[in-house]
Amino acid sequence: MTTAQSTEVPSKTALPPATGTAVRVQNAVIKYGFIFVTVALFLYFALSEGSFRESATLLDTLRYVSVAAILGLGVTLTMAVGGMDMSVGAVAGLGVSVAAQTMVVFNQVGTVAILAVLAAGALAGLLNALLIVVLKIPDMLATLGTMFVIQGSKLILVDGQSITPGMTMDDGSTAPGKFTSGFLKIDRGTVLGIPISVLIFGGLTIAAWVFLARTRWGRVLYAIGANPEAARLAGIRVGAYRALAYVLSGVLASIGGLILASRIGQGDVSAGTSQLLEAVAVALVGTSVLGRGRPNVWGTALGAVLIGIITTGLTIKGLPYYTQDVVEGAVLILALVFSFTLSKRRTS
């Protein structure tokens, strides 16, 4: 907004000569401020706490944030089309129950469980798409509704009980199956020393980035988010693309559910509930991380890493676990200040 052609919408902050640098500094703060904070915190923890420096701690941190990050990628996709998927936590929780049900109750192998979980995620996404695209319910309200429905139907599915290997079933028999060792490796196994869940997180981040930032489909999603009518009049099938975003978000959430199921090792009824806010927070932090002011994949991934570093660092520093929510909330608000307050001033 400070270029020679900006006569129609001049930037208000741009005052005579000296401001050139001031504006540049402000832009740099907006663009790199968050990365700087992340690196500074990392160095602080690494220099002050020996255990933080160990590669196992770092990998654990990434492993810990991988679920919220993957869910956040789904939220990012739905934010790109101007929406918001509030059901990702519930869908991940559903994934945990479906995985447990498939393996423990129906005594199936891990591959079947994985397919069942992915299918459940896609179905949940289709349900969201139906409500939003066909029945025209506002995104946030629709997904808030599905969040409750999915959480509730999951409870019905498992009779309100956590599914554990060897548990007693309704007919008095013992559950025949267990979490297969292969399935448990999703979160616990490593390849070349890197946890498989971290590799999944990395792979999905790259895939989502290519999709959203480099392909025409991603471009179209952003166009719909920025001006849906212009997108429609440019020949874009807006409904189909919005549905696509929600289905992808559902599938990503179910992948998060797979990692979570593998981590817990049982069908915990409450799994996934805490993931929603973290996922949304990560995606919102992501919109501000690179100063883009719009949802973007690298921002979301970096946001997840940042929250992971802060949580792990503070835990090592001896902060009780129950302070975690406050810390994460503060990070989110700081991010919102970056993306709304500061960048607004820059562009208005």
Add this chain to the structure above:
Amino acid sequence: MSPTDISRAKAAVGLTDVSMAFGGKTVLASVTLDIAPGSVVALLGANGAGKSTLIKILSGVHTGHGGQVRVDGRPVALQSPLAARQLGIQTVHQRIGEGIVPGLSVAENLVFEELAQQRGNPFLNGGRLLARAREIQAGLGLDWSDTVLKRDVTELGISDRQLLILARALATRPRLLVLDEPTSALSAAEADRLFALVERMRDDGIAVLYVSHRLGEIDALADRLVVLRDGRLTEDQAKPFDWDAALRAMLAQTQEATTARPVRPDASGDVVVSLRGVRLFEGRAPLDLDLHAGEVTGVVGLLGAGKTELARGLFGAEPFGTGTVALDGKPYEPRRPADAIRAGVHLVPEDRHADALVPGWSVAQNISLPFLRSLSKAGLVQRSREDALGRATIDALGVVTRDEHSTVEELSGGNQQKVVVGRWLAETPRVLILDEPFRGVDIGARRDIGRRARALAAEGAAVLVLSADVDEVLEVADRVVVLAAGEIHLDAYGEDAERDRVIQTISESV
């Protein structure tokens, strides 16, 4: 006292050496202008000449300008929109949507400003409010009954909304009223209503600064005209105006004040689009219309004539309910814009902000949006090809921009419109529909776009231009069709489509 001092002392609002710079770039350079009470001063200028900046200074939006602003001879500081209003400077902005509060009644909207500032009794009193609203509308002779006043404001048509905003501005008895393109959304008859109101204000002693691109209006209404170019006042005339000089001051490169009318082509080309029995409105006669290759067909009509319905129907944005359409002899039934685009039918929509531009995107990205598929390989957008397309479009239409990576918001209105037009030329259309392509566009950009449309027709496409402005259509079209309430009232070429005849047909059809 010298004569200038006297006129200065008498001015309702005076500017002395007012200047403004953004990021080191001078947008206004030492503008000195006195606006006398009871006079209408027209402000002319191409897009980017500094008009918007001047208006924003007067309305208190841009602070920190150089020079001095005086109200009734007293130097004042216009620090905020509220300060400007309290000093008696009321501005009616071009985008009237910004002044309307949907969900409130017409009456509540009329007294909105007083409501927002009112001290004392914080409880709304329906009766008192309605009485005040009645008073305001009666003072302006709007003839709005209580039923109208009680309606939700969104039920008002665009022209009545315009009048509402004007009435609200006038209710405060301003010293200076700034009108920014007040007729850009109005039909001729509605504009007449507005002119009557402006004349009444002038007779009441209010000073009016009238910003418009429409020379006919200025000729009829203004007592004086000033031209702004590159941030400087380059022309100052009293009535009667020398239009040739005014236009030259505005656009230095053009010599002639009017463009030559294109002549009728020797022979009409093949029929490209053929509409049969298409009904634009319920209960209106169905319409038949053929569009020929190599021809620019101009459709003139007032607001509500069915122009936009025709354009959107052909483009599949709102498919026609009845009748048949053929494209190059084959049945053509677009159910959505994607179908139309595949068939080579492109639409430049009426409202570029709402319906075409993607905010925050670069010029190149805005151009490539409909044709991303052909710029992609395995789904990946080939950026070098996208940029090349952006540069080619910038060159072809003469878009004034830093480069293809500038965001569209950095461009002036006329150049934004060129981007939208250029987008639809990225792949050569068989049929190009331009709905109000010259709205809020300066004359230079208007000619560039018109030239490009004619060139496209010369290459064999059928071009359809729809506008409420007769002169705009006459400037670009080979053939003129007058549309009123969804029916065709005139369909003529060349000499048969003389300005007077077209205007007469329109007025008879109302």
